Amino acid sequence: MRLDGTTVLAITLMGLVTYLTRIAGLFIAGRFRLEGRAKAAFDAIPVSVLTAVIAPTLLTSSVAESLAGIVTIVAAFRLSLLGTVAVGVATVVLLRLVFG
Amino acid sequence: MTSPARRPEPEWRAALADITPAMVAGMPFAALCGALAIAKGLSPAEVFAMSLVVFAGGAQFAAIEIWSFPVPVFALVVSTLLINVRHVLMGASLRPKLHALSAPQRLLGCFTLADENWALAERRAAVRALSPTYFLVMGVAFWANWVVWSLVGALLGPVLGDPKRLGADFAFTAIFIALIVSLRTGSRSGVVVAASALTAALVRGLIGSPWHVLSGAMAGIVAAAVLPVDKPGAR
Numbered sequence: 484m485r486l487d488g489t490t491v492l493a494i495t496l497m498g499l500v501t502y503l504t505r506i507a508g509l510f511i512a513g514r515f516r517l518e519g520r521a522k523a524a525f526d527a528i529p530v531s532v533l534t535a536v537i538a539p540t541l542l543t544s545s546v547a548e549s550l551a552g553i554v555t556i557v558a559a560f561r562l563s564l565l566g567t568v569a570v571g572v573a574t575v576v577l578l579r580l581v582f583g
Numbered sequence: 584m585t586s587p588a589r590r591p592e593p594e595w596r597a598a599l600a601d602i603t604p605a606m607v608a609g610m611p612f613a614a615l616c617g618a619l620a621i622a623k624g625l626s627p628a629e630v631f632a633m634s635l636v637v638f639a640g641g642a643q644f645a646a647i648e649i650w651s652f653p654v655p656v657f658a659l660v661v662s663t664l665l666i667n668v669r670h671v672l673m674g675a676s677l678r679p680k681l682h683a684l685s686a687p688q689r690l691l692g693c694f695t696l697a698d699e700n701w702a703l704a705e706r707r708a709a710v711r712a713l714s715p716t717y718f719l720v721m722g723v724a725f726w727a728n729w730v731v732w733s734l735v736g737a738l739l740g741p742v743l744g745d746p747k748r749l750g751a752d753f754a755f756t757a758i759f760i761a762l763i764v765s766l767r768t769g770s771r772s773g774v775v776v777a778a779s780a781l782t783a784a785l786v787r788g789l790i791g792s793p794w795h796v797l798s799g800a801m802a803g804i805v806a807a808a809v810l811p812v813d814k815p816g817a818r
Contacts, residue, residue, distance in 0.1 A: 486626065486628055486629060486632070487626075487629065487654075489653065489654040489656065490625065490629050490654055491629070491632070492654075492656060493654050493656045493659050493660070494629065494632050494633045494636060494637065495636065496656065496659075496660045497633070497636075497637045497642070497646065497659055497660055498633075498636030500660055500663055500664045500667070501637050501638070501639050501642065501663060501664075501667045501670070502694060504664070504667045504668055504669075504670035504674075505667075505670045505674060505693045505694060505696045506674065506690060506693050507670075507671045507674060508670065508671045508672065508673060508674020508676070508677070508678060509674050509675075509678050509681075509690070509693060511671065511675045511678075512674070512675040512676070512677075512678030512679060520808045520809075521808070523771070523807045523808055523810065524804045524805070525675075525676065525804075526768060526807065527768075527772075527775045527803055527804050527806070527807030527808075528673070528675070528800070528804060529673070529676055529701075529702060529705050529766050530763055530766050530767060530768075530772055530775050530776060530779070530803065531775055531778075531779045531799065531800045531801075531802070531803025531804050531807070532669050532672060532673065532698075532779075532796070532800045532803075533698065533702060533759050533762055533763050533766070534763060534775075534776050534779040534780050534799065534803060535779045535780070535782070535783040535795060535796045535797075535798070535800045535802075535803065536641075536669075536698065536759060536796055536799075537756045537759045537760070538779065538780035538781075538783040538784050538795075538799060539783055539784045539787035539788070539795055540756055541756065541780075542780065542781075542784040543784050543787070543788060548753070548756075551753060552756065552760065555756070555760045559760050559761040559763075559764035560764055564604050564758065564761045564762075564765075565603075565604045567757055567758075567760065568608065568757045568758055568761065570757075571754070571756065571757030571760070572749075572753055572754050572757060573750070575750045575753040576749065576750040579750070
């Protein structure tokens with residue numbers, strides 16, 4: 484069991500700023516009454532964030548990833564969450580074998 | 584969930600059932616994160632502490648990537664902040680759906696706010712009221728899973744091997760795709776997804792991580808605001 488002083492400081496500060504990002508939204512929301520375009524923008528937050536996180540992997544990493552992404556999107560419209568993940572993972576393994 | 588439930592499924596059980604795929608997908612990543620940290624010179628105790636208090640996969644992978652001795656504290660904290668600033672948007676979006684939680688429950692519960700359990704909470708809130716039990720059980724289970732498996736990775740180290748071999752790394756992407764599809768809100772969502780995806784891919788290529796997350800998200804949000812409102816009467 485070894486704990487370095489500066490490492491502990493870094494981890495503590497990383498944890499602190501992360502927690503602040505997690506609760507900041509709770510205090511921002513509710514201060515505004517959202518209507519029209521502002522509401523449309525606000526409702527788009529979940530889909531926008533999730534898309535931004537994965538899009539570079541799907542669009543630019545490899546042919547296998549991009550094709551598996553298309554198969555997974557089709558699966559997502561028909562299957563449960565677990566079924567979609569199973570189809571996606573199986574497809575990417577196969578395609579990585581095909582495309583090396 | 585489609586069965587005519589005479590006795591409704593307990594909230595804690597629904598929470599565990601919904602978060603299980605994300606937990607399974609998270610295991611190899613947590614283990615990899617722990618193993619990489621050991622390779623960078625951190626101790627298992629430090630890996631455990633980081634997963635316990637930070638609990639943010641993307642930020643932890645980035646931190647381990649830039650980790651060196653002497654420890655670059657400022658760079659680590661700024662990188663962590665940039666990658667996790669999306670939580671502010673997520674928390675703001677979730678806040679109106681957390682009215683069943685007391686203020687302490689919200690403040691403690693949001694300690695475990697992460698992409699997956701947040702998206703599942705959004706999905707749940709779209710069809711029924713979000714209960715404290717559902718939100719807290721899901722968050723704590725996902726957090727504990729990350730802490731335990733990153734410690735396992737730290738202790739087992741390189742024995743586990745590359746998660747890419749089994750396609751485990753794509754499970755994360757597949758979960759996100761399924762969540763995006765289930766969260767879509769009609770025809771405008773296609774445009775939002777396209778704007779966010781293209782911007783994120785472009786920024787990732789031209790500027791680099793983690794800027795793609797924030798810029799892609801902003802592009803999607805702006806697209807939603809600029810689009811004509813579907814039904815003039817609906818808000």
